[in-house]
Amino acid sequence: MPQYSITVNGEDVEVDVPADMPLLWVMRDELRITGPKYGCGVGVCRACTCLMDDEEVQTCVVKAADADGTEVTTIEGLADGDEPHPVQQAWMDQDVAQCGFCQPGQIMAAVALINDKGDEVTDADIDGIENVCRCGTYGRIRAAIKQAAQA
Incomplete structure:
Protein backbone atom coordinates (compact mmCIF):
# COMPACT_ATOMS: atom_id res chain seq x y z
CA MET A 1 0.00 0.00 0.00
CA PRO A 2 1.15 3.56 -0.56
CA GLN A 3 2.34 5.69 2.31
CA TYR A 4 1.06 9.23 2.81
CA SER A 5 2.36 12.08 4.96
CA ILE A 6 -0.21 14.38 6.54
CA THR A 7 0.07 16.96 9.28
CA VAL A 8 -2.92 16.43 11.56
CA ASN A 9 -3.53 18.92 14.35
CA GLY A 10 0.07 20.06 14.12
CA GLU A 11 1.55 16.56 14.26
CA ASP A 12 3.27 15.00 11.25
CA VAL A 13 1.96 11.50 10.65
CA GLU A 14 2.53 8.84 8.03
CA VAL A 15 -0.17 6.37 7.10
CA ASP A 16 0.05 3.26 4.98
CA VAL A 17 -3.44 3.03 3.48
CA PRO A 18 -5.12 2.52 0.11
CA ALA A 19 -5.07 5.64 -2.08
CA ASP A 20 -8.86 5.76 -2.26
CA MET A 21 -9.48 5.38 1.48
CA PRO A 22 -11.51 8.39 2.65
CA LEU A 23 -9.60 10.77 4.91
CA LEU A 24 -12.36 10.36 7.48
CA TRP A 25 -11.49 6.67 7.86
CA VAL A 26 -7.77 7.43 7.90
CA MET A 27 -8.35 9.73 10.85
CA ARG A 28 -10.88 7.59 12.71
CA ASP A 29 -9.52 4.08 12.05
CA GLU A 30 -5.80 4.65 11.61
CA LEU A 31 -5.15 7.71 13.80
CA ARG A 32 -7.96 7.20 16.35
CA ILE A 33 -9.22 10.78 15.96
CA THR A 34 -12.94 10.59 16.67
CA GLY A 35 -14.12 14.22 16.42
CA PRO A 36 -15.08 14.07 12.74
CA LYS A 37 -18.19 11.91 12.45
CA TYR A 38 -19.55 9.65 9.73
CA GLY A 39 -23.03 10.69 8.73
CA CYS A 40 -23.81 10.21 5.07
CA GLY A 41 -20.54 9.30 3.33
CA VAL A 42 -21.23 11.59 0.37
CA GLY A 43 -20.35 15.03 1.80
CA VAL A 44 -23.93 16.20 2.26
CA CYS A 45 -24.57 16.12 6.02
CA ARG A 46 -21.11 17.55 6.76
CA ALA A 47 -20.68 15.84 10.13
CA CYS A 48 -17.12 15.04 9.03
CA THR A 49 -16.14 18.66 8.26
CA CYS A 50 -12.52 19.56 8.99
CA LEU A 51 -10.04 22.09 7.67
CA MET A 52 -7.48 21.01 5.08
CA ASP A 53 -4.88 23.66 4.39
CA ASP A 54 -7.25 26.07 6.18
CA GLU A 55 -10.14 25.30 3.80
CA GLU A 56 -13.36 23.56 4.82
CA VAL A 57 -13.58 19.99 3.49
CA GLN A 58 -15.83 17.02 4.02
CA THR A 59 -13.37 14.28 4.90
CA CYS A 60 -15.72 11.47 3.90
CA VAL A 61 -15.16 12.41 0.24
CA VAL A 62 -11.45 13.36 0.36
CA LYS A 63 -9.21 10.44 -0.62
CA ALA A 64 -6.05 9.67 1.35
CA ALA A 65 -3.96 10.31 -1.76
CA ASP A 66 -5.46 13.80 -2.06
CA ALA A 67 -4.58 14.56 1.57
CA ASP A 68 -0.90 13.67 1.09
CA GLY A 69 1.27 16.64 2.04
CA THR A 70 -1.61 18.67 3.48
CA GLU A 71 -2.30 20.11 6.91
CA VAL A 72 -5.55 18.92 8.46
CA THR A 73 -7.22 20.42 11.51
CA THR A 74 -9.98 18.58 13.34
CA ILE A 75 -12.06 19.69 16.31
CA GLU A 76 -9.36 18.16 18.52
CA GLY A 77 -6.81 20.62 17.14
CA LEU A 78 -8.69 23.87 17.79
CA ALA A 79 -8.12 24.53 21.48
CA ASP A 80 -4.93 26.17 22.69
CA GLY A 81 -4.09 23.85 25.57
CA ASP A 82 -6.89 24.26 28.10
CA GLU A 83 -8.13 27.43 26.36
CA PRO A 84 -11.01 26.68 23.97
CA HIS A 85 -11.05 28.23 20.52
Whole structure:
Protein backbone atom coordinates (compact mmCIF):
# COMPACT_ATOMS: atom_id res chain seq x y z
CA MET A 1 0.00 0.00 0.00
CA PRO A 2 1.15 3.56 -0.56
CA GLN A 3 2.34 5.69 2.31
CA TYR A 4 1.06 9.23 2.81
CA SER A 5 2.36 12.08 4.96
CA ILE A 6 -0.21 14.38 6.54
CA THR A 7 0.07 16.96 9.28
CA VAL A 8 -2.92 16.43 11.56
CA ASN A 9 -3.53 18.92 14.35
CA GLY A 10 0.07 20.06 14.12
CA GLU A 11 1.55 16.56 14.26
CA ASP A 12 3.27 15.00 11.25
CA VAL A 13 1.96 11.50 10.65
CA GLU A 14 2.53 8.84 8.03
CA VAL A 15 -0.17 6.37 7.10
CA ASP A 16 0.05 3.26 4.98
CA VAL A 17 -3.44 3.03 3.48
CA PRO A 18 -5.12 2.52 0.11
CA ALA A 19 -5.07 5.64 -2.08
CA ASP A 20 -8.86 5.76 -2.26
CA MET A 21 -9.48 5.38 1.48
CA PRO A 22 -11.51 8.39 2.65
CA LEU A 23 -9.60 10.77 4.91
CA LEU A 24 -12.36 10.36 7.48
CA TRP A 25 -11.49 6.67 7.86
CA VAL A 26 -7.77 7.43 7.90
CA MET A 27 -8.35 9.73 10.85
CA ARG A 28 -10.88 7.59 12.71
CA ASP A 29 -9.52 4.08 12.05
CA GLU A 30 -5.80 4.65 11.61
CA LEU A 31 -5.15 7.71 13.80
CA ARG A 32 -7.96 7.20 16.35
CA ILE A 33 -9.22 10.78 15.96
CA THR A 34 -12.94 10.59 16.67
CA GLY A 35 -14.12 14.22 16.42
CA PRO A 36 -15.08 14.07 12.74
CA LYS A 37 -18.19 11.91 12.45
CA TYR A 38 -19.55 9.65 9.73
CA GLY A 39 -23.03 10.69 8.73
CA CYS A 40 -23.81 10.21 5.07
CA GLY A 41 -20.54 9.30 3.33
CA VAL A 42 -21.23 11.59 0.37
CA GLY A 43 -20.35 15.03 1.80
CA VAL A 44 -23.93 16.20 2.26
CA CYS A 45 -24.57 16.12 6.02
CA ARG A 46 -21.11 17.55 6.76
CA ALA A 47 -20.68 15.84 10.13
CA CYS A 48 -17.12 15.04 9.03
CA THR A 49 -16.14 18.66 8.26
CA CYS A 50 -12.52 19.56 8.99
CA LEU A 51 -10.04 22.09 7.67
CA MET A 52 -7.48 21.01 5.08
CA ASP A 53 -4.88 23.66 4.39
CA ASP A 54 -7.25 26.07 6.18
CA GLU A 55 -10.14 25.30 3.80
CA GLU A 56 -13.36 23.56 4.82
CA VAL A 57 -13.58 19.99 3.49
CA GLN A 58 -15.83 17.02 4.02
CA THR A 59 -13.37 14.28 4.90
CA CYS A 60 -15.72 11.47 3.90
CA VAL A 61 -15.16 12.41 0.24
CA VAL A 62 -11.45 13.36 0.36
CA LYS A 63 -9.21 10.44 -0.62
CA ALA A 64 -6.05 9.67 1.35
CA ALA A 65 -3.96 10.31 -1.76
CA ASP A 66 -5.46 13.80 -2.06
CA ALA A 67 -4.58 14.56 1.57
CA ASP A 68 -0.90 13.67 1.09
CA GLY A 69 1.27 16.64 2.04
CA THR A 70 -1.61 18.67 3.48
CA GLU A 71 -2.30 20.11 6.91
CA VAL A 72 -5.55 18.92 8.46
CA THR A 73 -7.22 20.42 11.51
CA THR A 74 -9.98 18.58 13.34
CA ILE A 75 -12.06 19.69 16.31
CA GLU A 76 -9.36 18.16 18.52
CA GLY A 77 -6.81 20.62 17.14
CA LEU A 78 -8.69 23.87 17.79
CA ALA A 79 -8.12 24.53 21.48
CA ASP A 80 -4.93 26.17 22.69
CA GLY A 81 -4.09 23.85 25.57
CA ASP A 82 -6.89 24.26 28.10
CA GLU A 83 -8.13 27.43 26.36
CA PRO A 84 -11.01 26.68 23.97
CA HIS A 85 -11.05 28.23 20.52
CA PRO A 86 -13.43 31.25 20.42
CA VAL A 87 -15.95 29.22 18.40
CA GLN A 88 -15.85 26.40 20.95
CA GLN A 89 -16.32 28.94 23.76
CA ALA A 90 -19.26 30.53 21.95
CA TRP A 91 -20.83 27.07 21.51
CA MET A 92 -20.63 26.57 25.27
CA ASP A 93 -21.83 30.10 26.08
CA GLN A 94 -24.83 29.74 23.76
CA ASP A 95 -25.58 26.17 24.96
CA VAL A 96 -25.69 24.98 21.35
CA ALA A 97 -25.16 21.26 21.71
CA GLN A 98 -27.96 18.83 22.33
CA CYS A 99 -27.02 15.36 21.12
CA GLY A 100 -23.64 16.74 19.99
CA PHE A 101 -23.16 14.43 17.01
CA CYS A 102 -22.97 17.20 14.41
CA GLN A 103 -21.17 19.71 16.59
CA PRO A 104 -17.56 19.01 15.52
CA GLY A 105 -18.51 19.52 11.88
CA GLN A 106 -20.67 22.55 12.70
CA ILE A 107 -17.83 24.14 14.68
CA MET A 108 -15.26 23.48 11.96
CA ALA A 109 -17.57 25.02 9.33
CA ALA A 110 -18.03 28.06 11.59
CA VAL A 111 -14.25 28.38 12.05
CA ALA A 112 -13.77 28.27 8.28
CA LEU A 113 -16.44 30.94 7.80
CA ILE A 114 -14.98 33.24 10.45
CA ASN A 115 -11.46 32.69 9.09
CA ASP A 116 -12.79 33.85 5.72
CA LYS A 117 -15.12 36.68 6.76
CA GLY A 118 -13.79 37.80 10.17
CA ASP A 119 -16.19 39.98 12.11
CA GLU A 120 -18.08 40.75 8.89
CA VAL A 121 -20.09 37.50 9.08
CA THR A 122 -23.68 38.09 7.97
CA ASP A 123 -26.86 36.09 8.40
CA ALA A 124 -26.61 35.19 4.70
CA ASP A 125 -23.09 33.82 5.29
CA ILE A 126 -24.35 31.72 8.19
CA ASP A 127 -27.27 30.51 6.07
CA GLY A 128 -24.65 29.28 3.58
CA ILE A 129 -23.35 26.75 6.11
CA GLU A 130 -24.98 23.54 4.99
CA ASN A 131 -24.17 21.31 7.97
CA VAL A 132 -27.19 19.32 9.12
CA CYS A 133 -28.31 19.38 12.77
CA ARG A 134 -31.06 16.88 13.47
CA CYS A 135 -31.74 18.48 16.87
CA GLY A 136 -32.51 21.78 15.13
CA THR A 137 -30.36 24.12 17.23
CA TYR A 138 -29.87 26.46 14.29
CA GLY A 139 -30.89 29.57 16.24
CA ARG A 140 -28.25 28.91 18.89
CA ILE A 141 -25.71 28.00 16.19
CA ARG A 142 -26.34 31.39 14.55
CA ALA A 143 -25.92 33.19 17.89
CA ALA A 144 -22.71 31.31 18.65
CA ILE A 145 -21.19 32.09 15.25
CA LYS A 146 -22.03 35.78 15.66
CA GLN A 147 -20.50 35.78 19.15
CA ALA A 148 -17.34 34.06 17.97
CA ALA A 149 -16.98 36.39 14.99
CA GLN A 150 -16.86 39.32 17.40
CA ALA A 151 -14.31 37.63 19.69
